[in-house]
Amino acid sequence: MAAPSNNPPLLEVKNLRVEFPTRRGTLLAVDDVSFDIAPGEVLGVVGESGAGKSLTGNAIIGLLEPPGRIAGGEIRLEGRRIDDLPYEEMRKVRGARIGAIFQDPLTSLNPLYSVGHQLIETIQTHLPLSSAEARTRALDLLKEVGIPGAETRIDHYPHQFSGGMRQRVVIALALCAGPRLIVADEPTTALDVSIQAQIIALLKRLCREHGTAVMLVTHDMGVIAETADRVAVMYAGRIAEIGPVRDVVKHAKHPYTKGLMGSIPSLGVRTERLTQIDGAMPRLTEIPTGCAFNPRCTERGGRCLVERPDLMAVGATRAACWQHDRGGVGPAIVREAVDA
């Protein structure tokens, strides 16, 4: 565990499975995922679209869209199990203990209510404050997230704000009842590149000041490297590698993570070509036996085709790759033989 052992984790996810019943059978979209988040820690979750990272986030906030459902495992927040809470109980957790930020700030706010109304409404849902006190708190939050002229802006409607400003409002909304954890699902993907860095810096600063932990779901390795304390790399519904961000970025242990790192262009270093990972992530219906990454893996051995690797400790990180097992990957497979 990367989280210090004397510090009980804020969030514990154990053997989480999320499935989708379909006409052709049940699809396992999140398969046996376990991780912890310590108080105040930023955990980055990266992966391609469909890797199950957003679903994991939605499962934590209890907002999986039907027919998706939690099929196994458990989620604990501050030691209390929250994955099996009745809707009304979980509603009181959402917003109050766990905040959420979604991808698109343009559509996250209700267009018919002023931002002040939406803030005050959320504050009063969770905190026993009078309207005047809630308004003061809303105003403070708007100032804190850096909305200039908050006194007048509080009565403005979402369409009167730019995209970056709206995401600041969304962050204020996520923070307004003082949650311990924020699940931020691609918070910058829909924004201009120039705004992305500001929003990430803001999120990072606020969470440090409030001691709020963040689960930062993104497909942007750069954002992770800049923001996260630890990073979990997801592939086809499972965690491929998890560990301190420095180790994962600099010394990736899983071939998939290595591929991901190789695909980030860096300034100053002239590379002839960026590396890319051949092929695409398998669909949920076509996950190969053995390691799900084996068809695209350059370091594949015989064992990878038959046995699915679990996370194995390698230094400070853990990776789901047979390379790090004492048994090794098994005899190398000649590519042609497999493709045939």
Add this chain to the structure above:
Amino acid sequence: MFVFILKRLLQSVAVLLAVGFVAFSLFRYVGDPINAMVGQDTSAEERETLREKLGLNDPAPIQFLTFIANAAQGKFGLSYRTSEPVGRMILERVPATLELSFCAAIFALFVGVPMGVYTGLYPRHWTSQLFQAVSLIGVSLPTFLIGIVLILIFAVWLKLLPSFGRGETVDLGWWTTNFLTWSGLKALILPSITLGLFQLTLLMRLVRSEMLEVMRTDYIKFARARGLTNRAINFGHALKNTLVPVITVAGLQLGALIAFAIVTETVFAWPGVGQLFIQSVQFADIPVMAAYLLLIGLLFVVINLTVDLLYFAVDPRLRSQGGAARVAGH
């Protein structure tokens, strides 16, 4: 905002002038009104005198202007059928139609919208499926059939409610009302249901599909993530976002209720404007038809204007003109 209203008012005047022109054309092109007014044995001179008196010999534009000027003062001439002033005939019957339409609208709104919300929130629940099935009947059955079936059940078999007429009414001087007597209220029930049923199902289906749409949006998901209560989400956030299309349709349907109360009024022998119109059509009573046309035109114009103003009340995005209030910069 002010400019907008002014613009809309000018448009409304233009629409009414166009309707007035159509109404006026009725006089000129639907036969010779003199033939309808006088007997077979009226002499040519008498006809000519009458023609002169009614201003039928003036050039068409002058006649049109006279017609509009009179209409604006509520003078629609004399009925060919009863020789009474048309304005008074219509005014006498307007309360009956308006009260009927009002009850039908209330029925459609206060039953249709909640049913729509319910079926939109719980689309898979069996009661929603039942509402959906029943609403299909409401949409597909013709009004007169619904009226006749209701009469059969509640008036003929159960003998609970009257099958025709307004019952006892109270005359308030300029308005006769059903609302103050027990028999008047009872008489309202069947025609209101008959008239409102189609609008009810229409509203229900509209609200349902709008709710389904809105419940999928990100801001509803985000409202859930903020831990708002279901009540706040369903009625505060979701329902309000369905209002713009619902107001549009409800407004137009209110106009339709009044304008097309004709069938219901005929089935229930309801002494309203619609019934008057049917009688006038049978007698080719053009002044009454023309006045009715103008009245309905005016009604739709007023309703549309109200609907436009309601948009402003509901949607803040329309209030800031052309996004001028949007503050640039991040």
